[in-house]
Amino acid sequence: MKRKTIEGLLLTGALLFATVGCGSEQPAEKTKIRLSEVIRSVFYAPQYVALEKGFFKEQGLEVELTTAWGGDKVMTAVLSNQADVGLVGAETTVFVNQQGATEPVVNFAQLTQRDGTFLVARQKIDNFNWSMTKGKSIIGSRNGSMPQMVSEFVQRKNGVNPKVDNTIIQNIAFDNQTAAFASGTGDFYQAFEPAASILEQQGKGHPVISLGKDSGKLPYTVFLAKDSFIKANPNTVQKFTNAIHKAQNWVQNATPEEIAEVMKPYFPQVEKDILVSVADRYKKADIWAQDPIIDKEEWENMHEVMRQAGELKTPGPYDKLVNTTFAEKAKQQVK
Template identity: 50%
Template sequence: MYSTGWGADKSMTALISNNADIAFMGSESSIYVYNEGKEDYVINFAQLTQRAGNFLIGRTNEEFNWENVRGKTIVGGRPGGMPQMVLEYILKKNNINPYEDVEVITNIDFTATAGSFIGGTGDYTAEFEPSASKIENEGKGYVVASLGVESGMVPYTSYMAEKSYIKANPETIQKFTNAIYKAQIWVDEHTPEEISEVIAPQFKDTEMDLLIKIVQRYKDQDTWRKDPYFEKAGLDLLQNILDSAGELSKEVEYDKIITTEFAEEAIKNIE
């Protein structure tokens, strides 16, 4: 049985309250839980995405560089949320000080940012798919930058479980990781058209040609990992982003919240 968590906060609540055995969410959540001192903390065992999946949308199809946003307004995300922290990290990396050199709006609900931008709010907006491509298709804006490319290889999402569950159910975790790896191989070896055909039932409101465009965009920038292995460099970058946003109380050691044994076994057995 599976259900949609509707956000990392709700997914993590389900996991640590024993309403879920395995959860899929932003890897930063496991850092927060560990630093809160929970004895039965959460461990990442299979990484899925390795880049942020959102894009910066502008009102014109300009030749873009980050200096263009200076003095402008960006519709961002929830303060402390991963999309917003990645945006702020990129701005700082390009010597743009958030809230000083550029206004960032953070009080619009995640589901309403695209509509707000179309309605005239902001000069730019940070959007995930399919909102980004839908805005382009409607002629209301243009993708000018990929936040996933700009931020680098970030372990944006992964599968995780409590330490006690992993210890008690290694066979279940291994089978789950094997399945994830087989899916990663399939996605890597198939075309955007083939992938879109399979996932279309999950995106009933998205036309097939648009769905193909979205999958192609994500494949082109290596959004999805080709295996479930969670690399240390990814955790280091993730913690740098959290620290830059003022959300990292202390750095967490790699082997405390990451296990690669199930990914290694899947890679060895399936290949």
């Protein structure tokens, strides 16, 4: 009896130790991803949804988000290993390839599938036609930027010769454009949100057309990384893409009010009703990609936009600069 009692005590102790050990076990360490976004913009709502709703954390990722304030700065951060992943226009990888980079920067997941700007007029125009811009001035973006290339592409498509039939104002800093238009500069303004909605609310401007609808689909904003990073960290890239696709699904099914509520922490200076207006306008314009796959047709459309702008010296090989493996798997697995 004594021996059995001792053995029983030892067994009980072992079980208690195992139970306590399991209860005090620390959660698995999360993989850290340094993400650099080109600007802070409501245009990138699905990214903020993935962060705020915990979709990255569900995948075991800890995402450190920084804002570079410039496509060249994002690319510099990625190339110099200061960032693991960049969020920027896919055209930047074409430019890097044109410059003879020794290692390609690869686009692996798409976030936005159309240009996110709206042409804002001073007066409300129910039946806008691009011929109305002839002899007028438009506050635009710098040469070589995707917004400017898309604007010129859409104008040509609609029978307007940009900078000949009209004047493009390009000497105003991005941060000052909305104030400049509100104070009387330009007849039209190619505006991102929330500028378009703010001007509309103030009665100082009226969005008349979505440039993204007229330009067609293209990989306007994508997640990219150095080829070596992707090859060394395929599981991490897959988890990142899974989280993005879950956010894309959430956004497609959410109301503008729900999207605005999630975005609010990232735009504390913007009133919620403006965020609701932005989300509604972007959903109606089909701005956000429904899945992260960058297809070849979109890639070629981007090339045509760049070609017409005189910015395409050497086409970016789709098979070299685009990897759809992770996006295709995410689309199959994430519902």
